[in-house]
Amino acid sequence: MQTVLTLTHSLLTRSLPPVFCALALLCFPLADTAEAAPLTQLVTDPHNVLSDAERDQLVEKLTTLRETLPSHPHILIDLPGHVDDIDQYANETFHASGIGQKGQDNGLLIVLDIPDTQSRIEVGYGFEGDLTDLQTHTILVAARPDLKAGHYAAALNGMVDAISEALRKSDTTVQETAAADEAVTFSNTDMLLGGGGLLLFLFGTVFTIRAQRRASRGEPLSGLDRFLISVPWDVLLNLLINILSAAARNNSRGSGTSGNRNSYRSGGGDSGGGGSKDKW
């Protein structure tokens, strides 16, 4: 018995460290890979590639473009570090962030994956006519020298300037508030349905309680009473809460920037994979 225990102990102490090392090695690349998540800033730079001044200058430029161009483009910049598939990452991030206004899809996302020396411009549906895949590719190719030299701010400024130039020439015009109004109208229908259902629920529970009291007193029950007692009110309540919370989420959804110049709030815009990528 003693021998078995000694052997097991020795086996465990020998085998555990390599197992832990292997697990750690497996976990490391996963931890370094950026996953698509909603962006909440105009310029997202978690690895501090840009200086504060460079970031502020870009934020100022993006805000001015949004305010002055007739298409009010929502342009976001993301420097996520290493990503596995830049096409998929850019599209999923765009979709999750809802860049651009709902229904107008006037959003653009510039992604720089510096560790893998690759870049991508993801174009919202609304700008596919103004910025073709070929145009975005030309913009990315023009930024190669700056990217190769490590002048990321210069490269990003050049890209934004070229994008704004292309958008200036287009006749796409967007009303800044149209999408927000639409969202409120849609959610009002939901609120009406949810509210009507809630009213029904309240009446139903009151009559159910009365029916249950009658049953506990041993009074004869009508068919309606038996039906009310058998209704799964908790399931219905759960359903109604879901409808109302979805409506509330819709109502609170707006688009734009808040007090902090760099912050970005989803507008509900989307992209279908338009744009281009490049390697520098």
Next chain:
Amino acid sequence: MKKLLIPAILVIGLIILMGSNYNRFMGADQRVQEQMGQLQNEVQRQSDLIPNLVNTVKGYATHEHDTLTDYAAARSGETPLNRIDPRSVSDEALQKKILDAQTRNAQEIKAITAVAEQSPQLQANQNFSSLMVQLEGTQNRITVARQRLQQAILSYNQTVMHFPGNLLAGVMGYHQRVYYEASPAAQTPPVVDFSKH
């Protein structure tokens, strides 16, 4: 009066429940139709781009010349995918048409890249590079459209199969949908990046 109140409330409640479920089914169904239409458009966009590429490549092709000509002949006279109304054909029939188009596009792209890989002059051709960038764009759009179609079908199926939707879906004519599975043969091969040449 009091006797009528409860049935009236129940009827109103039932109407609200049916109405809200019907809206959910219809919404989910419309999203599937939209995504199906999007996939049709993107695959057709790719199909439209290929003849231009073939014309650019033909002058450089030696071995694949006949193959490319055969594909071009097979393509002529077909109804473009984006002109097919998804409501006029069954899901299976439409998915087969999309799948066939994707498979043929994939074979043609394979033949085109085979020519390009052997011809540095072609790789340096500006027109060819531009077309390849567009081709890459269509491939990415197809991938996105296919993923979103799958998500839309999943969401639709969950709506019609989960309680309480499953009680009403069949009566209202909403049945479970088939997922769009692209076979390996239909997957377009990765586009070779000649942009640096």
